[in-house]
Amino acid sequence: MQKQETDAISELISKLGNKKILTTKEELIPFMKDASYITGKLPLAVCLPDNAGDISTILSVCNNYRINVTVRSGGTSLTGSSVTDFNGIIISTMNLNRILEINTSSRYAVCEPGVRIDLLNQELKKCNFFYPPDPASSRASTIGGSLSTNAGGLRAVRYGATKEWVLGMDVVVPDGHIIRTGEYTLKRSAGYDITALMIGSEGTLGVVTKAILKIEPLPEATAKLIAFYKDIESVGKSMNSIKSKGITPLIAEFMDLGTINSIRKNMEIDIPEYTQFLLMIDVDSPEEGLARKIQNVKSILEGFTDDVTVITDQNHMDRIYAARKGAYSALLDLRENNHQLVVIGDVIVPSSELASTMKEIAESINNDGMKATLFGHIGDGNIHANIFMDNTDEGRKKMEKLQMDIARAAIRHRGSVSAEHGIGTEKNRLLYEEYLERNSIYTLEIMKSIKKVFDPNNILNRGKIFYESD
Template sequence: MDFLEELKKISGNNVFTSKEDMIPYLNDASYFEGVLPLAVVVPVDTQEVSRIMKLCYDNNMPVTVRGGGSSLTGSSILSEKGIVLSLAGFDRIEEISTGDNLAVVQPGVRLDALNQALARSGYFYPPDPASSMAATVGGSISTNAGGLRASLYGTTKNWILGLDVVLADGNIVKFGGRTLKRSSGYDLTALMVGSEGTLGVITRAYLKIWPLPEEKGRVSAYFSEIEKVGQSISEIKKIGIMPMIAEFLDRITMDSLESTTSLKFPKDAKYLLIMDVTSTAQSIDIMLESVYRKISELNPISISKTRDPKVMDEMYAARKGAYSSLLKQRETSTQKVVIGDVVVPASKLPEALKSIEKKGYDHGLKVALFGHIGDGNIHCNIYADVAKQEIMKEVDAFQMEIGEIAVNLGGSVSAEHGIGIEKKELLSREFRMRNSEYTIEMMKQIKKIIDPKGILNRGKILE
């Protein structure tokens, strides 16, 4: 029997092979285009995933797992012919237990849907990438997603207690579990986080959840110098305040938001800094005042504070939509927005921001800068006409250089978007620059023993 017949024996009507059905899987949120899959299969339980994987393993069939398809580095598209294993059918929140700080969920659950459910109990799941409406639990685990609130709460890795996983050969394994701590052998849960679907198929996740903060407040400040935006974070941290979010936007981003939302920004402002703090009802105003005063010392063009949830939510939503908003400003059909994603220690932000901005000018590129600077994360959104080779050469050079800037300042070439197809060379360069190339070799060896035939998300991260 041929492979597709065998696959249909397992998954019946949940196997899709017509071109029309498969076209959506040619792309993810990155600017890459993948290979058309041989088939898309949408299993509904772990046993079925196991049988599919065994079949693929026996047939050396490449498998790319699909969550929300919101990868920005090409993680969820196909590098070569193979099947897409979509986890769209794994969309149940199985259990919420606030008394245990625990949610047990299937990987296809969307982050916003999870947080809507948790909010009813006064709890939340902190990781909040800008794509949270589309991004799934499984996908966000696979890239160790950060997002806006990681400044205070850390990235996804801090919130994963355990995983049920189907390995390349169909073996079903459990890592970690329902408890808040354990010290029982190597932390294979952590190894899965950020592995971009190259080590196994997550079929269940045990998430740590946390009480919603009691009150929130925001300081917004406009600056004309990018270094001062960068300075703000370490100054605030030095006085012992950990903002829940600390975001910045440059003028290009503000302009694009003005054209896609009802927000208005002062004409003379070049950079906007937003800092949210959380506290109790009794303390929020005092804390907000401390932040206001500290940021005022940096001489912003203007500064304001608010606790109005409507005002805060509107800007939060706009910030989450900044990338989409930039996409709408493209001038030609072949123009894309390539998104760089680097991270540095907070104290190096002034230098990093200034150097990166300058590099953009040097390469003659239109680059919109924003980022989760609370944890040192800078996003560089590069308008790039993929049809023009000479422009793409500049884009590639710029990406390489900002990666080097980050590494030279003690940072990394990828903060939260992963490596995917896009950053394989950058990843090598990072460890070469750090004189630790063997780190990559170790990753390769681990990949080899866990997925010996290399069928899982072929062509990503390491190869």
């Protein structure tokens, strides 16, 4: 450890106390990993702040000594956003875990970044409200992490991604200043929208310490329709027909047979033998209109398949919802050996382009000789290709080639290389490819200029979003 690093950690211990600074190897090792397949460097220290003042102190000290800082919340990143590629410290925001306010008349909730999304919804449910963004990892993922990646989830077809649900936030910028962006009001026209800039910035511009989130009343009555198909084209046509009729589902999910098989037992439904793909639609309505809504959607689906199952029992619906959210974990049981990893991809195209994009992705999987399953949020065109990777140099190279092939397919169909997982270190080269294809590399230069304004010493989450070598 260099002298400036030793001096910085000594100053942090002096100002915050031993209990808030982890320094032993045993304490630091868990922070080398997150939910991705990427392993970072052993951090110099891990800081456990309790409040915005602590974070201000940490950033001020690190900025003064030019110490790299990586921000981490729930550790559920799938792109390596919460591990470090450079010598430096990690700030864990998990002790900032309070729900500060719920205001149903003004329809907002105020939370610290370490609040888990499911916990927030448990509290909101007591008031008959909910927070719509729902990444599959919502049981473990936090408000801070979802803000940093602009997380989406199953309900994005109706409610959009996280950016649609944030009114404002408190942020500590790299020199230690604490700023407020946005406000508690639903409308505001007051200069640049710094709140929107922070969302999706993956901790490269500042550390969020408080978020003001919009909330919604819970749907009055819901039902789930599940349709079965031989081909992805019919799945796409079904979804396009539903949306063309002016119906926006609460949830619209597709799965291929590999994914279906991984969660078949937990779904507790009969699946026809011919099934290669499944479409899951959730609809909502006032109680008196639900039967009509179900029939409308069922009629559309029956134009493309002979088998449609309708479920109205809330407990059964909840079990299927949980099974779908657990699909990634369930796929681990399909590995050929315990050393094989499952790398979850995340691209998006306009929903009208989904079927043709899926065909190209399937061809790439076959041509590259990789095992992969497909599922995703069909309502917004979000495809997750789950690649079974041998944990060897050759296996990683094959996985990276397939990721690039999938990304290029999405780009060709007017999509993006990342829908909701962020860029991290996994996708910074893919992001470059996207802007190169758009003939808009200068857009990346503008982003780098913004980063330099906020963080002139480049201490925050180095290597995330933009590729950097040592």
